Amino acid sequence: MPLGVGVAVAPWHAARSMQQAGVALETSRRLGTPIEYVDGASHEFLIRAAPADYLESFADATLAPIESARGGAALLLTLHTWLVERRSVDATADRLNVHRHTVRNRLQRIAQLTGHDIEAIDAQTELWLALKARGFRDHHLD
CATH class of the missing domain: 1.10.10.2840 (PucR C-terminal helix-turn-helix domain)
Incomplete structure (x- = not known):
């Protein structure tokens, strides 16, 4: 089941977390595994997302x-x-x-x-x- 998770943020930054979760969800659908977006580790996200x-x-x-x-x-x-x-x-x-x-x-x-x-x-x-x-x-x- 696809699952995308954004970073935990203060309520006034929720839009950023939702955007991250959306990107993670699309990647999760493609890869068939849950994806969590982690601040400061975009390279790890890219590595997991790329073929x-x-x-x-x-x-x-x-x-x-x-x-x-x-x-x-x-x-x-x-x-x-x-x-x-x-x-x-x-x-x-x-x-x-x-x-x-x-x-x-x-x-x-x-x-x-x-x-x-x-x-x-x-x-x-x-x-x-x-x-x-x-x-x-x-x-x-x-």
């Missing part, structure tokens, strides 16, 4: 230059950690137990491989969604 073959193709196209490079796994982990750590080189270095220059070098390499300015929000969004589609989650960092 699996599209997500795989998207992640392949976006991440292939990084994955196929020498040290690709470390580059992906660095990219993911950097995004999770709000683009802090120092926090990323601490989390990965590497020198901050190593993080900077890896980020520079990612920019070269992808041809994107990874400081740009569009590039970060694309890379973040591709990492999520590939299965990266915050718990990979623990």
Whole structure:
């Protein structure tokens, strides 16, 4: 049975929650599973709503230059950690137990491989969604 749920909000924001529930309901009808819209996690909503073959193709196209490079796994982990750590080189270095220059070098390499300015929000969004589609989650960092 289709079910779409918006976020819990104060009564004066009910229209926003109803819109979210409507979008979630349409997605639920398509996927055949209940969908809950969660504020701040629109990427998770998009990942659940998109067809699996599209997500795989998207992640392949976006991440292939990084994955196929020498040290690709470390580059992906660095990219993911950097995004999770709000683009802090120092926090990323601490989390990965590497020198901050190593993080900077890896980020520079990612920019070269992808041809994107990874400081740009569009590039970060694309890379973040591709990492999520590939299965990266915050718990990979623990």
